Every structure is written in C-alpha cells, then in structure tokens.
Amino acid sequence: MSLESVRAFLSEHAPDIAILELAGSTATVAEAAAGHGVAPAQIAKTLALRVGERAVLVVARGDARLDNKKTKAVFGGKVKMLPPEEVMALTGHPVGGVCPFGLATPLPVYCDMSLQTFEEVLPAAGSINSALRIAPARMAALARADWVDVCQS
Numbered sequence: 001m002s003l004e005s006v007r008a009f010l011s012e013h014a015p016d017i018a019i020l021e022l023a024g025s026t027a028t029v030a031e032a033a034a035g036h037g038v039a040p041a042q043i044a045k046t047l048a049l050r051v052g053e054r055a056v057l058v059v060a061r062g063d064a065r066l067d068n069k070k071t072k073a074v075f076g077g078k079v080k081m082l083p084p085e086e087v088m089a090l091t092g093h094p095v096g097g098v099c100p101f102g103l104a105t106p107l108p109v110y111c112d113m114s115l116q117t118f119e120e121v122l123p124a125a126g127s128i129n130s131a132l133r134i135a136p137a138r139m140a141a142l143a144r145a146d147w148v149d150v151c152q153s
Helices: 003-013 029-036 068-075 084-091 113-117 136-143
Strands: 019-021 043-051 054-061 079-081 109-112 130-132 146-148
Touching: 003 019, 003 130, 029 043, 043 068, 043 084, 054 084, 054 113, 068 079, 109 113, 109 136, 113 136, 113 146
Parallel strands: 054 109, 109 146
Antiparallel strands: 019 130, 043 054, 043 079
8 A cells, every 4th residue: 555545646636746766765854855856844753642542643744843732722632643553554544654645534624823934845755755845735635634733832
C-alpha cells in the first residue's frame, strides 16, 4: 500500500501534484529537510496519536513540539503516540512515511496552525524516501483536516 495508495489518492484528487522520491531516507525531519533543501520547519510531519479509544493524525511543522495542555483541551484527553505497528496497521504507511493521504483506515486529520507560516510544505508520501510539495491550505482541504492549535509557540 503506502506509496502506491498515496499515488492513487493524488491521481484521483490532485493529479497536478508530483511525488518526489529520493535515493536516501527522508524518514526524519532532518533527513527530509536536507534531502529536499528546505528548513526543517517546512517539513510537514504527520503524528499518529491515541486519545482514549480513538486514533487521530496531526500534521505539524517539522520543528514543532506538541503542547500537552493544548492537545488535552482540543482533543478532550491526554494524547499518546501510537506504536509503529499500530501506525502501519491504521495508516498503511510506515513511521517516517506517514502522511494524511491514501490512508488504509479513515482517520480524523488535524493540521496545526503553525503550518500556515509557509506558502509550501513537504509532507511524506507514504514511504520513508518520498514527499510532495503542497500549500498548507490545499493539504488540509485534500485531507479534509480541521485546523487546530496544538503545538508549543
């Protein structure tokens, strides 16, 4: 699934967006930023979280950290990162390649307001060496994401 499910999603919903594949890993924010020649903040990392019994995805700028008080207020409880096996099972994407597109399971997606600083961000594209370039507002629209403020200032 993974890269192919993202490819299929983009083919149907945004055929003008190209997937960028690099020879090396872009699984970490630092690797992705170096590989694509952008600042780490411009990488749109997708975090898979559990709040009680439900799983959610939060897309945030690469240098952002979640704020516990804000996440608790927005999601109504304490959030925990999902283990890699569960991330793979729910999203169809490996950790380091998770993005809000082409998901194996429909999940609520949220985009942190911090992404709005940029004209263009680079989320992964379903594998640990792929990404795409997209305006934050378009990414949120395609992912049917809600905008939230859950990161530290």
